[in-house]
Amino acid sequence: MLSTRKLGLGLLSVAVSAPFLYMVSVSLMGESELLRWPPPLLPQKPTFGNYAAALAALPYAKVFLNTAILAGCVMVGQVLTSAAAGYAFARMRFPGRDGIFAAFLATLMLPAMLLVIPRFLLVNAVGWVDTYPGLISTELVSVLGIVLMRQSFLMLPRDVEEAARLDGAGEWTLFWRVMLPLARPAVITLALLAFMDQWRNFLWPLIVTRSADMAVAEVALAQFHSTYSGNWPYQMAAAVLVTLPVWLVCLIGQRYLMQGWRITGAAVRL
Amino acid sequence: MSPRGWAASATAAAALAAALTLAVTHWIERRYERAFAFRIARTTAAYVAAVTPPPPPPPPVRRRGRIPRPQAPITPVPQSPASRTYHLPSLLTQARGLRTLPGWTTEVEVYYGTAPLVDATAPPLSPDDLLQLDSAGGRWREGSALVPLKDRDGREIVGAVAARPLRVPTGPLPGGLGFAFPAAVLAVVGAAVIAFRGRSLRSGGYVGAALLLAAASYLDLRAVARSSTDRWLTDTRRLLQEAATRLPPPRSRVSVSDLAALVQDAELVAGEPAESAPWRARVDGAPRAIVAVLIGSGRWVDLRTVPAEITTLRWLLLLLASALVGPLGILLLRWAERTPARKRRETAIAWGFLAPAGLHLLVFTLGPAALAIYLALPLANFRTIVHDPLTWLSMRSTGLYALYVPVSVVIALGAALLVHRYRVGWGGRLLRSALLLPYVTSVVAIALVWQLIDQAGTLGLGRSGWLSSPATALPALMLLALYAQLGGQTLVFLAGLERIPRVYVDAARVDGASAWRRFWRITLPLLRPLTWFVVLTGLLSAFQVFTIAFVLTQGGPRVLVQRAYQLAWGGGGGSGGSQAFGMASAFAILLCLALVVFSWPRLKLLGRYAQHA
Incomplete structure (x- = not known):
């Protein structure tokens, strides 16, 4: 009885991940295999030739580097700014605190499309189009990240703070050495969310980058799709390559990633 | 002091x-x-x-002989310049x-x-x-x-x-x-x-x-x-x-088009006699500043231009x-x-902590929002957008597309209730990892797999070609979105279910409440804020769909963001002018106002969450 349940869960998992398994399977096929009828589910003779070719044609090293720089910088930036702001909102008292927090929240009502054009003009005016600063600078602060960090700092007990103060810790030491390490789960959650979000960022890189040298994962994959349309095994190999880093990171950090469910609502930016 | x-x-x-x-x-x-x-x-x-x-043409050059001597230097004749x-x-x-x-x-x-x-x-x-x-x-x-x-x-x-x-x-x-x-x-x-x-x-x-x-x-x-x-x-x-x-002559009657060539950023049309002072009027619904010009005996033309004062409203904010x-x-x-000095100090430090995020929001969010309003003015842009049938077409297709959200939320809730029991063991963990996959995968990759299944005809569907036909592209996109969002939503509901204290459900069970009753009376009411949050976030994301529509349906059903992108940068991706940016900004502002229906309650839910805990 128990084992059939487990089997059922296993089968359900396979069904949910079927498109991804199929993606991997097709990426191992020869170019003409899909032309047969009915189309095969598994490759007749698995080959890694598509991967070797896609690595060179994408060009994967450059795309990986660009996306890693984007996601890495944004990750660090969002964690630092959100932690600092969340800390101020959660643990300090100053006039106008709640009003400012409400104003921060209110910016969430502005849809990305509204901001994209003026942000582009701004970046263009500074001469940052098609550069890393242009790609990264607009994404460095996340209001949802501030909410997340604020909640996390709110949960920390007052005793810790008072004990540290008695030991003579200044404001900065208190934040950097005491409170931030205690909020580590939220920091990891935010870092993962930021990483995942930026690895899949499409609209802003599409607008602000021009040259192939600056292409990030999603844009490069879409470009690859239009260049090699029809050659599915080739495209699937590129898709697997582009997705692999974010898959690995998120599966490892699964537990932390899902901690953010309260603020993300699990909506994918499709 | x-x-x-x-x-x-x-x-x-x-x-x-x-x-x-x-x-x-x-x-x-x-x-x-x-x-x-x-x-x-x-x-x-x-x-x-x-x-x-x-x-006047230069005087003709006189030459002594008909045949120039070979050793004479050839003088350059002044050319057309x-x-x-x-x-x-x-x-x-x-x-x-x-x-x-x-x-x-x-x-x-x-x-x-x-x-x-x-x-x-x-x-x-x-x-x-x-x-x-x-x-x-x-x-x-x-x-x-x-x-x-x-x-x-x-x-x-x-x-x-x-x-x-x-x-x-x-x-x-x-x-x-x-x-x-x-x-x-x-x-x-x-x-x-x-x-x-x-x-x-x-x-x-x-x-x-x-x-x-x-x-x-x-x-x-x-x-x-x-x-x-x-x-x-x-x-x-x-x-x-x-x-x-x-x-310059020969010309007895000067033509209007010759004069219009002198004023390229204004219009010159035949008009009536009038006084010499300029006046304001609406021409085809757009404000114009006009002056009457006498260009010959009894011949009057109107010189029309866009009055500069309609652009002043944007400076009022400054x-x-x-x-x-x-x-x-x-x-x-x-x-x-x-205020006592200690409190002043704390305030200054707090502002220091807020400064990075606050300045960034000021420069990259509030500033751009104000700039968008500035770009979108004058109001004529809004009128053009509202009267543009493509606006309503994109609104309609996006609205239809968003209908998948309630469906996916209901399925996700059901799935979460089913899976909730199997928290432990490799089966449950495997399923959770599988559910996470669509939530974390590159969106373009999901779109490509979808197109592959659509074109190659795997999974017994036949070579349907749904995505490439305008009539079926929208349902195909909805299916794709349903699949892509389902996993993450299920996981969120699972997390929500895990936070419901077991005592509630157990007490109801002891009282003899059926599973159905327990769901309606206990689980669902406790999950209600979360459900609303997921629905609203899902709707907001659905109305801002771009990537999959952009990658899969070039020229298919245009969704809202695609339309705005098209207004700003044209179809291909060339750079837009200020007029194009103004139209696109007006479009985005209207979109933002329309989305307040969803974004305001979502904000309230977020705010309520931030007040607890």
Whole structure:
């Protein structure tokens, strides 16, 4: 009885991940295999030739580097700014605190499309189009990240703070050495969310980058799709390559990633 | 701080704010004056180029013999450049004539090469000035607008036209001080009186005076913008009347199209006799400034242009902000005076912690939002968007697309209830990992797999080709979105279910409540805020769908963001002009307002969550 349940869960998992398994399977096929009828589910003779070719044609090293720089910088930036702001909102008292927090929240009502054009003009005016600063600078602060960090700092007990103060810790030491390490789960959650979000960022890189040298994962994959349309095994190999880093990171950090469910609502930016 | 000291600093703050507002007003007024100067300089250059004849042909070269001797050097014969330039004496006459036109309001100077023609004692241009004109097309030089004077074919620059705008007095006071200056004086004096008498500023009406200052500055600004259009119209009217008599013969009746070539950024249409002053009217629903021009016996034309004052509204925000610096500064002073040092210190530190995020939001979110409003004005853009059938088409397809959200939420909730029991064991963990996959995968990759399944016909679907047919592309996109969102939503509901204390459910079970009843009476009410949150977030994301539609359905159902992208950057991705950005911004603002229906309740839910815990 128990084992059939487990089997059922296993089968359900396979069904949910079927498109991804199929993606991997097709990426191992020869170019003409899909032309047969009915189309095969598994490759007749698995080959890694598509991967070797896609690595060179994408060009994967450059795309990986660009996306890693984007996601890495944004990750660090969002964690630092959100932690600092969340800390101020959660643990300090100053006039106008709640009003400012409400104003921060209110910016969430502005849809990305509204901001994209003026942000582009701004970046263009500074001469940052098609550069890393242009790609990264607009994404460095996340209001949802501030909410997340604020909640996390709110949960920390007052005793810790008072004990540290008695030991003579200044404001900065208190934040950097005491409170931030205690909020580590939220920091990891935010870092993962930021990483995942930026690895899949499409609209802003599409607008602000021009040259192939600056292409990030999603844009490069879409470009690859239009260049090699029809050659599915080739495209699937590129898709697997582009997705692999974010898959690995998120599966490892699964537990932390899902901690953010309260603020993300699990909506994918499709 | 002593009362007097406080009052003095309050007055200083008020004076600073007033000075700032006046400076901002002056700067914006200069912008309009410069725009006018450039415009009239261009019109003048076009006028001079049209009415000045070419130089007379050079006298024929006499040759001694019919056959030139072989050893004689071949002299280069002057080629066409000479005939493309101007007859210098006529150019001189035309340029001098500009000064004597009755009713002419601008100081103009025409340069032939670098030499001034109108005022011969004026300093000449430097050769660099002309060279820079070549690349820039017009620039600001020593208080006047300098634009190139091209040769008759419009190829090479042979000179320049400079126009210096003369200030037109505005406002009721003598000396043309305008409204803003007296209002500023009033605000500063008001603040000083209130502060030195020790009254509260809240009761004193200083805020009102500051707002009055902003309003007065705006009035001045509008007057300057309006007069810049009026002056261009009256000056251009003079030029057109001159041109009608001076355009080179043979021509008994000057044609309207020849004159229209002189005023390229305005319209010239046949009109009725009218007075010489410009007036405002609506033409085809758009505001226009018009002046009647007499171009021959009984022949009248209307010169129409976009009035500059319709663009002034966008500056009001800036004026309000600078005028309110005063009250805010005084408030800050008041607060600093009353607060103990320890609290001041804590506030300063808190602001330090907030500064990175706050400044970033200011520069990259609030600033751009204000810029978007600025770009979207004038209001005519909104009218065009609302009347554009493509807007409603994209709205309709996106609205239909968003219908998948309730379906996916219901399925996700059901799935979460089913899976919830199997928290432990490898089966449950495997399923959770599988559910995570679509949540974390590259969106373009998901879209590509979808297209592959659609085209290759795997999974027994046949080669459906749904995505490529316009009628079925939308349902196919919805299916894709349903699949992509389902995993993450299920995981969120699982997390929500895990937070429900088991005692509630157990107690109900002991009381003999059926599973169905337990769900409706306990689980669902406890999950309700979360469900709403997931639905609203899902709807917001659905209305902003872009990537999958952009990658999969080129030319298929246009969704909202795709339409905005198309408005701004065209279909391909070339750079858009300011007009395109204005339209796209207007579109995005309307979208933002429409989405308030969803984003406001979502914000409330987020805020409620932030208040708990």
